[in-house]
Structure formats: structure tokens, C-alpha cells
Amino acid sequence: MSSYPFKKIESKWQKLWEERGDHLVDMDATENKFYCLNMFGYPSGSQFHIGHWYQYGPADSYARFLKMRGYNVFQPQGFDAFGLPAENYAIKHGVHPAESTAKNIENMREQLKRMGGMYDWDHEVNTSSPEYYKWTQWLFLQLYEMGLAYQKEAPVNWCPSCVTVLANEQVQDGLCERCDSQVTKRSLKQWFFRITEYAEELLTRLDQLQWPEKTKHMQRNWIGKSIGSSIKFKIKEFDGEIEVFTTRADTLYGATYFVLAPEHHLVKIITKPDRLAEVTDYIEATRKKTEIERTSIDREKTGVFTGAYVINPLSGRELPVWIADYVIASYGTGAIMAVPSGDERDFEFARKFDLDIIEVVTPDGIEQGSNTCFTEYGIVVNSGDYNGMTSLAAQEAINRKLSEMGIGGRKIQYKLHDWLISRQRYWGAPIPVVHCDKCGAVPVPKKQLPVLLPDQIELKQTYGDDISPLAHNEEFMQVNCPKCGNSAQRDPDTMDTFVCSSWYYLRYPHAKYKDFAFDINRMDWLPVDQYIGGVEHATMHLLYARFITKALRDAGLLKFDEPFTKLFHQGTITKDGAKMSKSKGNTVSPDDFIEKYGADTFRNYLMFMGPYDEGGDWNDKGITGIHRFLNKIWRICHFSESPAAKSDLRILHQTIKMVTGDLENMKFNTAISRIMELVNHINLKETVDRQTRRTLILLLAPLAPHIAEELWQLAGNAQSVFREKWPVYDPKLAESEEMKIALQVNGKLRGELVVDKTISKADLTALAKQHRNLSLHLQGKEILREIVVPGRLINFVVR
RNA sequence: GCCGAGGUGGUGAAAUAGGUAGACACAAGGGACUUAAAAUCCCUCGGUUUUUUAAACCGUGCGGGUUCGAUUCCCGCCCUCGGUACCA
Structure with missing residues (x-):
């Protein structure tokens, strides 16, 4: 195929654009500003794949269109440069992550230029540079000061292949989002960001965003708000109580047993001595299971009796306390009141272990017999004072009663968990905390940032004890406590790379600003007007960035509530209808x-x-x-x-x-x-x-x-x-003087007519009737109606 | 299971405040130019039937419905792709 000289032309203009600085933006001209942002990429060593081109090419065309429409378009690029692949590459090939990353960035920048992207390279951002991660660390300290960063020991997701913990959002179908290994649970002391503090605002503010409905929907589901009740149950022959969350307080009288998650902290305390061995075995067996095994829905229910009882606060009934892995430790309180007559899972469990079933909600107030499960709302029976009420009325009344008794009442529960940000890996921003025997966890003073990631490091796949690479670097670890001055240890973990990317959009307009993460006196470019990137970040990056924005707003540093006003997700390019992948070839x-x-x-x-x-x-x-x-x-x-x-x-x-x-x-x-x-x-x-x-x-x-x-x-x-x-x-x-009119009889096309635009309805009808084919269809028929759609068609309804 | 999006020619797709289904392009077939090829240009291109210079019938996943008229709206299914996964 002979072609226009595209090679010559493309390199000519790419060179000229760069030499002339055509793509550099006047950051002072903000009156027509348009901040058009692409989700930045991980610097990979290989060539740009179709996905890169598809994300960046059309997005660049959009930016160029806006520029021609008179906007001052700021379209920066940068690199999400910390992360596992560089570290894994280092383990395999012995190349330091800093070295391979620098090389990859070079490669990627060249390809973005070769694509013809209109990027302002004077505002490039690299999350692995100390100038950047200094402020990622600052962000950590800022959240710490606000009480939004805390450390706790908790069962967390562990990827044995990546040798690190994972956030909830990074576990998909029980598999590691990155490497598809089966994720297990481990109990570790880790740092969390208190994103749940913002659950309600993250949910309600979605309504105002110009985002794809699909994405908003995914975030809503992920946040998972449910309105119900909290109820405290007294433990029999024991000084204490167990709290549960339920959306069905109206079924309280139907609770016939009680279940704790195997990880629940009270399990070992309340279990009777004669049941202890069995209970311990069960806990051990649960711990060994992968997420997939535990959550597989068609698995038969298992559980063991602890020997303990709690008291139903309204009916006074004694409920045997079981432990079962169908109750999840991380949702609600990790304990449930089980109502076999109103919940399929409880029903199944009760059947298997021969527990009582009491009918408390009926469709019409008439008892059906005690061996059924009815999960919908209805009329309450067998429930003392509440008999005859609708489910909703009973819920309200019972909530009121629980409040009066001081043992519960209305409660809102979210599925969203706090964001686990510690990672037991090297190639990331070190967590700026010092652990002192005397003072505990002490934040590094902001003035001392950045806590530099040491260059000298021996990277291995495992360290036997499964702890962070940095823990083995004595020089890094040994530090004096900022508070008391005694010798102390640094936190050996680095931050989830999603922390780096949660605020990068703030950095671009001030990429070279030295005094702070961003210049609070020049915030006119923010927030982002149009954000473009893949839908796979719906419940990760996009949620985290929203949370961080709100936290910084509450710190008085930002004046807007949301980072990305408009959002667009590009689709996926397939090959023969299937997702492209190396494994499929x-x-x-x-x-x-x-x-x-x-x-x-x-x-x-x-x-x-x-x-x-x-x-x-x-x-x-x-x-x-x-x-x-x-x-x-x-x-x-x-x-x-x-x-x-x-x-x-x-x-x-x-x-x-x-x-x-x-x-x-x-x-x-x-x-x-x-x-x-x-x-x-x-x-x-x-x-x-x-x-x-x-x-x-x-x-x-x-x-x-x-x-x-x-x-x-x-x-x-x-x-x-x-x-x-x-x-x-x-x-x-643009307007034409003529128009084409479709001629129909009983809605079927019988011809068409080109007429002057100014023609009257009567003339048009008359003209239509003369049309040869149409007239044949009208012959011998009675015209019941004539429907004229201006500029479109004329339809004769005949019999 | 639940939630969401979507099913249109051989292929990628257009067109939905209800109004000429298949724009644009690929592939395919035929032709022009050429020694030849490439490039370019022209024609045909959803299916079936017939009396084939034209027309009729069918056709937007399947089955119903509303309407003068439905790819578009309503009801019930089937399939594909995403999300979620014992969430109490």
C-alpha cells in the first residue's frame, strides 16, 4: 500500500512540538482552565500495549479538541513508580528497582511522545522520587494527627506469593488482585487509614458526581450501608455481654441460637472446658482455609457448640452459643442472633444441627407451621407485645424498647472496612513511624521528612520469618526515638502504592513546588475537570482518592469535596471477542x-x-x-x-x-x-x-x-x-431546502417523496396520493386516518 | 444467588423524547485502469420469493402486549459480559 509520508511527518512534528514547547501550559492563565487527567501508569519495561494506546490516544484527542475550543488544557503525565513488579524483577534479575524503574520511565515517556500526546512534561510526577514520597509520608503524618491513621492487630489478608498483606479492595474472589494466588488470613499488627469515618459522605456525595452510574453503583455497594439494630445479649453465668447487628429486629423473638465468628475475641473466654478441644480444633481448621474455601456459597454449613448460653433480652429464652465460619469476623460485630424461621442460612444451620425453629413473621398473621423459612416482611406472631404488628412497626417498637433498656437500638452498619496500608515490601514509601520501647509508636517529625528508602538492600523472595526487607537493614532500622532520644526502631513496612496515587492529582499543577505537597495559594487548577481511566479502579483508587480529598479538606488544606468532577472509563479492546492476554496468546x-x-x-x-x-x-x-x-x-x-x-x-x-x-x-x-x-x-x-x-x-x-x-x-x-x-x-x-418523506400505508413503507421544505400538509398529502406504488396500496381502501410527521413521514391508515 | 450493562448483516458498528433499520468501515464478489502488481476509481452486498428496469413477504436474542407505526416502551423468558459473594 503506498502511503503519505507518515514516518517523516510524525517524527518532524513530535520534534517541533517539543522544541517549541507547544505542549507547555501557562499555569497562570486559569480563567479557561481545563484539567484533563489520565490515570497514570505503572512504568513497565515492555512496549506500550493496546490498552495503553486505548487509554491515552483517544483521551489525548479529547484534550486537543478542548484546546481548539478555547480551553487552556492541562494534560500532565507521570508514573506510579513504586510497586511490586520492580521488586520482583530485582529478585529475579538482580537489577535494583530504582534502576529498572528509571529505565522504564524513560521508555514509557518516549512512547507517549511517539503517540503524539499533548503532555506537559514540565509537570511530570514520579511517585518513587524522594521529592514526591516525602509528601506521601507527610500525608500519613497528617492523617495520623487527625486520628485517621492508627495501628491495630487484626486478621488481615495475606498473599503468600507477594509475601505481603493486602487491603480488602485488593482481594478479588478470594484471590490476590495482582498475582491470583489464594489469599489467606493472618493476624498482624498493621497500619490502617480510617476511611470508614467518611463512609456516609463517600456514599451520599456520589449523587452529585458526573460519573458513570455503573461506577457510582459499585461504590455504593462497596460501602454497603445497611440500617438495622444493635442488640446486646447477656451471657449466662458470666459477667459480660455480646453485641450483635441485625436488620431484622422484628424477628428477635425467633432467635433460637447464637453464632460467633471463629475469630471472635470472646470465643476462648466463654467456651466451657468440656467443649474447648473441639472449639479450638474448629478455629484452627478455619484459619487454615483459604478465602475461597470459606466463602464458597454452596458449601455445607459447619460449626461447633461452645457450651455457653446467652439470654434473649425480650423473650428471656436461653440461646446456645455456637461458632461457625458462616459468620464473618469482619462484618458487624462478628456475632449474630440466629433466626432460622427468617433467614435461609440460619434455617439450613438449624436443620443440620437440630436447633429450634420458631415462626415469628408470617405473610398474613396466620401461622404456617414451625418448619418453614419466611424471609420477607409481614405480620409478627409469637412475639409477646409485638404480635400483630407489621415488620416495620415491630422493628421501630423493639428499637425503642432496646433503647429504653439501654442495651441497643437503631444502628447503621457499613460493609466498608478501614484501609490497610502497611506492606511488607521494599519498593514503596517507608511508613514514617519510629517504634520506641518507652514511647510506643512515635511519628517522625514532619521536618525530618523524607524518611529515605535505603539504596543498599538485599532483596529475596522470602526472609523465612515473613517480615519486611527493610527490617534486615540495620542502618535503616536503628534510629533514636524522636520523643525520648533513646535508641528505637523504624517501622519496617512501606505504604500501599494506592496511598501514592491517592493524591497525585494534587501534585501535578505544583510538580516542582518544594515547600509543600501543593501550593495552597495557587489551587485554581483543582479539582480535576475530566478524569479518564479504567473501571477496574472503581472501588480502589477512585474510592481512596475521594477519601484522601475529604480528609485534606477537613484539615483545611482543600476547598473542594471531590477530586474528580467528571469521570470516564474507556472500554476494553478484545481480539476475536476475548480479552487479550499473554496466556491466551x-x-x-x-x-x-x-x-x-x-x-x-x-x-x-x-x-x-x-x-x-x-x-x-x-x-x-x-x-x-x-x-x-x-x-x-x-x-x-x-x-x-x-x-x-x-x-x-x-x-x-x-x-x-x-x-x-x-x-x-x-x-x-x-x-x-x-x-x-x-x-x-x-x-x-x-x-x-x-x-x-x-x-x-x-x-x-x-x-x-x-x-x-x-x-x-x-x-x-x-x-x-x-x-x-x-x-x-x-x-x-447546514439546512437543506428539500426533505425526504417516507410514504407508509398501515405503517409499512410503500415509497418515498422528495419535496420542498415549505410544502403544506395538504399539498404533501395530495402529492403522496399520486405516488404510483402508494396509490396501488390505497386502491379500493377506505382511508381512516392520515398521520403526518413533519419532515419525516406520512402514514395512511386504511381498511 | 443478588446487582448492573448488553444481545442489530459474514465482521466492527450506526440509528432510540416511538417515525424510511443497517450510516461509516472491513471482508467478499464483479468491473475499469495496468504488460503485470500495488495504488486508485465504479458497481453489488440482511434473507426469501416472484411476473426480477420492479415489487412482495420475513428480519434488530426468544415469546407475548401497547400503538397507525416498536431495535426503541411494558410483561415473561434465554444467553453473554462486568461487579459482588454466607454482609446478618
């Missing part, structure tokens, strides 16, 4: 195609394949269509000039209208097809008028920046096409 290497067709063609094919939020299916042949299209543009821009006919202007202005609307909504696929129609029209004519050519180049510019710049220059323009104004369509010119 169905990956497409962009490099071969860029070599053959150029970056402009490649970017445009990705945009043309389908809607940006849905992705598309890659086809090796399909890209030729786009390449032909760009070649055709190259050719028609060299056509001889001729004056524009009225019909030419109409098509031109219709194109402007459609393309503008499509790009506003990131509908790149239809925008391109509109331009194709214009191009096909010009191509047919074999001449082009000056205005059409000029406009065509402008419309093309955001989509195919290199070829557009070249054509713009060839057309005799001295300055960059991206300094030009986006064309505006003229409604009068």
Missing part, C-alpha cells in the same frame, strides 16, 4: 502496525472500532480502512481548488455540527465516520474549495494531530493548527 502488538501505518492511523483505528466506553474488537484488516481514509485526505487536500457549491457548504456545515457534538461526548467513532462522509463527497468531486479544505483539516486535527499539522502547514499557515479556533457551523448553511 491473542495479544496484538501495536508496534508492527505503527511501523506499517503510523501513529495517526493507529490512534484513529482504535477510536473508530467502537464507542470509547465500550472498546471494540481488534481486526488486523480493519485498520487498512482508516489508513485509506488518511491517505485519501492527504490526496484531496492536494486537489485543485474550485469554488464551493451550495450543496458543498451544506455538507460541510452538517459535518461541523455532527463532529462537534460527537467529540463533546467522546463519540470518536461516529465523529470519524462523519468526516469520512465529507471526504467521500470531496473525493467524488475531484476538486476542493478553500474553506472546506481548511475546515476539514481543523476537524481532523484532534484525531490525527501529525497529518493535520503537516497539511495545515502545506496550506500556507505559519502557526500550529492547535492554535486555531474550532470551526463553528452555520445553521442556515
